[in-house]
Amino acid sequence: MGYREDARKIKALADENRLAIMMSLRQREKCACYLLEELNISQSTLSHHMKLLCDSGLVDYRKEGKWMHYSLSREGVNAFREMIDGYIRTDD
Amino acid sequence: MGYREDARKIKALADENRLAIMMSLRQREKCACYLLEELNISQSTLSHHMKLLCDSGLVDYRKEGKWMHYSLSREGVNAFREMIDGYIRTDD
């Protein structure tokens, strides 16, 4: 069973800065420089967090010139929800 | 904002052994000694994981004599689901 992979995806969300990023992305697509102003973290730290979120599939990216635009991935988010549900559903 | 508390709860699920425990508890209530046989971990490690799961609210416990019986908490699980949803919902 692939508990390791699922744990890795859940870990992508298990950090307060990444939760703040997710909340911000719920509104609309944001570029990295915008997120950087919202959060009190360094640019390298933000880049690290965005990599984890993108790798997990929760966040999509779009490169436009010098800018990286990040947004919630509808597919990734739905897959995540179902994955979580597989662990916490109580089968009434 | 309570990102820290939410991150803590999500972390409770972000481990492969704890995911295996959740899958096992989906079937029915289990005592610690039973879980111990299912998982290849030491007794102290299991106890540690159960504490994290109980603290997160996802798992309920019931003490019966020498035995500890663990089960999914319906309330905790529903609260967890909604908490997660608050971060990944895309507001269509």
Added chain:
DNA sequence: TCCATACATTTACATATGTCGATATGTATG
């Protein structure tokens, strides 16, 4: 009361993770 059983707590340690400064890479613009 003594002992075995079931579980929790403590302690120690190796690995994982979050963080930032420094540096590298890529992109537009003069």
Added chain:
DNA sequence: CATACATATCGACATATGTAAATGTATGGA
């Protein structure tokens, strides 16, 4: 091409986390 800007990667470090052995605590039976 040189420079500025946006972002990624690297290196180092402190803290968090998962793990198990040893020990502590509670419960029940002989």
